[in-house]
Amino acid sequence: MERINITPPLYQFNGHIQTIYPSLYRKIEVPYKRERIDLPDGDFVDLDWVKNGSKKLILVTHGLEGDSSRHYVTGLIKLFAQNGFDGLGWNCRSCSGEPNRLPRFYHHGDAEDLRYVLEYAIFLGYEEVFVAGYSMGGSLTLRLLGEFPQRLPKEVSGAMVASVPLDLYSSVRELQKNGKQFYMKRFIKKLAVKIEEKSRRFPEHPHLNFENYFEKIKNFEDFDGTYTAPLHGYESALDFYEKASAKPLLKNVLVPTTIIQAANDPFLGEECYDRPDNVPDFVKLLITDKGGHVGFMERGQEFSFTERLALEMALN
Structure with a gap:
């Protein structure tokens, strides 16, 4: 573990402002061109490209309820494009502005859509791919690298991930603390819109009942126990947190990878700050x-x- 001091802008004087200000006000535009690809199960994802004719690609995965327009995605893509790379910001199912086709969503424990996007990009002719992800996107990126390392294409040169809830349950507990619950409530409200839409399209589905949503769902454990776990084959919220956490997979990673966590990140529990010995x-x-x-x-x-x-x- 290495500790580094950085110097934020003067007005960003604590971890909350360092979180909220970039989310609301940091705007980095890139000239995306969108492509939709179908997935093997009949669903789709939307890909946003910046192409310069390069054989090198930066592939970026956004966080929970984010998308390819988030500042941390466009910032990476703009910087890499200025230095000879093509850029690809892909959108998880339901995150590109249009509902996905199936009852299921995306989640921390399933990197197969990311794997499919990566393999598609390599099929197009990219010879070197650097992968990056933030928050949940960092979880997916680490899962891509460590879950089935023998399946990782040789074209993947390395990875950078940041603000990653390496231990999901510790982060769930962190966001239930006083002074941090407004982040959790914001996510729950955003997710409610998608659950309500799916409940109308799939009214007979046993795990998409929206009735009394805000009475039932007070925190992430309620949401994941009611929707995430049963929709995606987990026994419970705790089973999901255990099996979807990326930390146990770090020992399997085979390419140079850097995980960057801020000590004042309001989302991360203490279990997200240690590196296992193996x-x-x-x-x-x-x-x-x-x-x-x-x-x-x-x-x-x-x-x-x-x-x-x-x-x-x-570049190194």
């Missing part, structure tokens, strides 16, 4: 003193600490 040396854990959750803005810099470090990794 993890290879090329899987590094960096703890920054500041940065919040998927923030990491630095004074006087257009690009965040994580974006610049990812480019440094990809």
Whole structure:
């Protein structure tokens, strides 16, 4: 584990502001061109490309209820595009502005859609792919690398992930603490819109009942126990948290990977800040003193600490 000091803008004086300000006000535009691809189970995902004719690609995965337009995705893609890479920000099922076709969603424990997107990109001719992800996207990226390492294409050169809930249950508990519940409630409200829409399309489905949603769902454990677990084959919320956490998979990773966590991240429990002893040396854990959750803005810099470090990794 390595500890690093970073210097946020003066007005970003604590972890909450370092989280909220970039989410609301950091705007980085990139000239995306959208492509829709069908998945093997009949669903679809939307891919947003920045193409420069390169054989090198940065593939970025967004966080829970995010999408490819989030600042941390477009920041990475803009910086990499300026340095000779093509960029791909893909959108998880239901996150591109259009509901997905099936009752199921996306979640921390299933990286098969990401794997399919990666293999599709390589099929198009990319010879080198650097993968990155933030928050839940970091979980998916680590799962891609460590769940079935023998299936990872040789074209994957390395990875950078940040603000990752390596131990899901510890993060669920963290967001139930006083002073942090407003983050959790915001997610629950956003997810309610999708559950309500699915309940109308699949009225007979046993796990998509929206009735009394806000009376039943007070926290993530309620949501995951009611919807995530049964929709995706887990026995309970706790079973989901145990099996979907990326931390046990770190020992299997075979490519250079850096995990960046901010010490003042309001989303992460203490179990997300330690690196198991059995993890290879090329899987590094960096703890920054500041940065919040998927923030990491630095004074006087257009690009965040994580974006610049990812480019440094990809170029070396």
